[in-house]
Amino acid sequence: MLRYAPVPIRRFPLRWWSAACFALLLSQLCGCRNPQEQAVVELKRRGITPTPSALVDAVKKNDGLILNFLQTAGVKAAVPEPGQPSVLHLASAMKDWAMVARLLPVSGPEIINHPGPGQEVILEQAILANQFPLANTLLAAGAKPEQSVKGADALALHLAAEPALADRLLDALPAGHADLTPALIRAVSAGNLAGVTHLLERETPATAKSADGKSSALDLASRGGFPDLAAQLIKAGAKPAESPSALAAAVERKDLTLARLLIGAGASPNAAPDPTQPEATPLNAALASRQLDLTKLMLDHGADAAFCMNFALVQGDEALLDHLLEKGAPVDQPGADGDPPLVRAATAGNAKLIRRLLEKGAPLEQAGAMGQTAYHMAVIHRKKEAMEALLAAGMKPDAPFIKPAPPELLPVFESAYFVKWFKLDDNLTPLMLTAARGDTALVRLLLKSGAKRGTTTKEWHRYPVVFACDTVNLPAAQLLLGRDPDEETEKRHAVISLSRQRVTLFKNDKAVRSARVSTGKRSTPTPAGKYIITDKQTDWVSTIYKVPMPFFMRLSCKEIGLHAGVVPSYPASHGCIRMPRGEVQAFYRILKIGDPVTIEP
Numbered sequence: 001m002l003r004y005a006p007v008p009i010r011r012f013p014l015r016w017w018s019a020a021c022f023a024l025l026l027s028q029l030c031g032c033r034n035p036q037e038q039a040v041v042e043l044k045r046r047g048i049t050p051t052p053s054a055l056v057d058a059v060k061k062n063d064g065l066i067l068n069f070l071q072t073a074g075v076k077a078a079v080p081e082p083g084q085p086s087v088l089h090l091a092s093a094m095k096d097w098a099m100v101a102r103l104l105p106v107s108g109p110e111i112i113n114h115p116g117p118g119q120e121v122i123l124e125q126a127i128l129a130n131q132f133p134l135a136n137t138l139l140a141a142g143a144k145p146e147q148s149v150k151g152a153d154a155l156a157l158h159l160a161a162e163p164a165l166a167d168r169l170l171d172a173l174p175a176g177h178a179d180l181t182p183a184l185i186r187a188v189s190a191g192n193l194a195g196v197t198h199l200l201e202r203e204t205p206a207t208a209k210s211a212d213g214k215s216s217a218l219d220l221a222s223r224g225g226f227p228d229l230a231a232q233l234i235k236a237g238a239k240p241a242e243s244p245s246a247l248a249a250a251v252e253r254k255d256l257t258l259a260r261l262l263i264g265a266g267a268s269p270n271a272a273p274d275p276t277q278p279e280a281t282p283l284n285a286a287l288a289s290r291q292l293d294l295t296k297l298m299l300d301h302g303a304d305a306a307f308c309m310n311f312a313l314v315q316g317d318e319a320l321l322d323h324l325l326e327k328g329a330p331v332d333q334p335g336a337d338g339d340p341p342l343v344r345a346a347t348a349g350n351a352k353l354i355r356r357l358l359e360k361g362a363p364l365e366q367a368g369a370m371g372q373t374a375y376h377m378a379v380i381h382r383k384k385e386a387m388e389a390l391l392a393a394g395m396k397p398d399a400p401f402i403k404p405a406p407p408e409l410l411p412v413f414e415s416a417y418f419v420k421w422f423k424l425d426d427n428l429t430p431l432m433l434t435a436a437r438g439d440t441a442l443v444r445l446l447l448k449s450g451a452k453r454g455t456t457t458k459e460w461h462r463y464p465v466v467f468a469c470d471t472v473n474l475p476a477a478q479l480l481l482g483r484d485p486d487e488e489t490e491k492r493h494a495v496i497s498l499s500r501q502r503v504t505l506f507k508n509d510k511a512v513r514s515a516r517v518s519t520g521k522r523s524t525p526t527p528a529g530k531y532i533i534t535d536k537q538t539d540w541v542s543t544i545y546k547v548p549m550p551f552f553m554r555l556s557c558k559e560i561g562l563h564a565g566v567v568p569s570y571p572a573s574h575g576c577i578r579m580p581r582g583e584v585q586a587f588y589r590i591l592k593i594g595d596p597v598t599i600e601p
Helices: 014-030 035-045 052-060 064-072 087-093 097-106 122-128 132-140 152-158 163-171 180-189 193-201 217-224 227-235 244-252 256-264 282-288 292-299 305-315 318-326 341-348 351-359 374-380 384-392 407-413 416-424 430-437 440-448 464-470 474-480 581-590
Strands: 492-497 502-507 510-516 529-537 552-555 561-564 577-579 596-600
Touching: 035 064, 052 064, 052 087, 052 097, 064 097, 087 097, 087 122, 097 122, 097 132, 122 132, 122 152, 132 163, 152 163, 152 180, 180 193, 180 217, 193 227, 217 227, 217 244, 217 256, 227 256, 244 256, 244 282, 256 292, 282 292, 282 305, 292 305, 292 318, 305 318, 305 341, 318 351, 341 351, 341 374, 341 384, 351 384, 374 384, 374 407, 374 430, 384 440, 407 416, 416 430, 416 464, 430 440, 430 464, 430 474, 440 474, 464 474, 464 529, 474 529, 502 581, 510 581, 561 581, 577 581
Parallel strands: 492 596, 561 577
Antiparallel strands: 492 502, 502 510, 529 552, 529 596, 552 561
16 A cells, blocks of 8 residues: 655644734743643633633634634533534634644544534545545544545545545555445456555455446456456455356456466356356357367366367367367267267268267267267268268168157258158168258268168168159169269250150250150140159060050159050050150160150140
8 A cells, every 4th residue: 555645734824823922922921820821811811711612612703812722721622412513613614624723633533523514524524625634634633434424435536636645544444344345346456456455454355346246356356367366355255156257257368377266266167157148158258269278277177078078079179079088078978959979070060070089989879869870960961071981980871760750850851752751661761861852972972882772661662762753853863773964975865745745855955866655645644744764674564554565664763654555646645655666666775774854744
């Protein structure tokens, strides 16, 4: 704390010096009498009895000469009745601060601390009137700041330009007084280590809070980046566990030293400063700002390892994941969302993290919240690299999706057609889903990894190619039929016109052959649309009508196709496309399985 300024000598009015000179002259003339006796004689000569009431009268009349005689005669001011002014208040009411100073020797502490009519003590009046030297004198004479109406803290704030006097004012308060608390808060905010230390020594509670109750002294020290102040407060009894904002501020400042101090003293990395925002914890903040050192520190002191694991997996933070694994974080423990680490990594599509988890023993076939393994979630979320990592680790490409599954999984499939069959049947595989979606990249990967084209559903025996054809994902269907449309140099395509009753064959978009056809009659129409040839049979007999259908070319695994038959000049079939025998043989030789066929209105 700052030392107190010396009290300057007050210059008193001329009339008071005249009275003093008169008293001195009187003492010279009276010879043997002492000054007190001489003053009493002089007062009697003037008809004044040396009593406290005479002192009051002299102040009211502003009579400096009589006042001097009374003081010399040893008259002391009397304590007035409650609510009545003291002689000091009478002088201050006249703004005669010199008289106030002159009256102090005859006014004991009970007079100095007597509340006047407005309940203000004379110290408060002097400070508010900017009579700072007088305030110093009053404090030296025993004035008690705690008795002020406005409070000692308000007076200290008024003395902002007089720091030495403000310190002396606060030092005059009893140890532990409430008005020392705001002074501590100001000292902490200003980073005043000496001031904080002194106030703590005066029993100011280290748990002090700001006027609005929102910030503790420890919060403010942390917010200001003052680790030495924080250490002093903790030593004096501040509890970091009760000031979660302190650690949050240290994290925000990226101050590892301060964070280590707070956590070492009990701050929780999982405690949110604001109860209405439980997710806004120091741990979350450290993770969000990628402060690995701070995160490691928190993990060493009770941070939620499962939460950190989830963050590392979602964000692909390999350094954090490695630290968690080194600290012994379990590789199979589900997080709050119900997903184990491997499933989370697969959902996020991070192949590096998948391989790291597998190295540490993560179970390959452990299911997550959606009831599916990491591999299935990688397929569902179209994470190609994650699929490759899991397949390389031994996952079977045709491993069927697991049933039963929660209802919330169904929209994630992103295929209404696949969902329909998922509800109706079992043994639905990743190849069926990727075919239904028309995801040719994943179809290629699965086929390359050994997925079988001939795998079917359990009850309805539906092949992957059927899923592609029924959703008109023809490139995926071609891949499943052993064709790669991206690698072919010759493109063949047949177009059937229902209105013209003709079929035209194209090679590389050039018409090379045309023929008459007879399509479905009105009761059994041929549906327009896009198809591919999924099967060719030289001698085929209809399983429905039991009639021969030579050179049959099935369209998209359906009941219809092109074949030889009677071709009148109008639609007459049960849905198939009849062609003259000679023409259909030519088309049969040219068209291959996987070639597209378009049926136009």
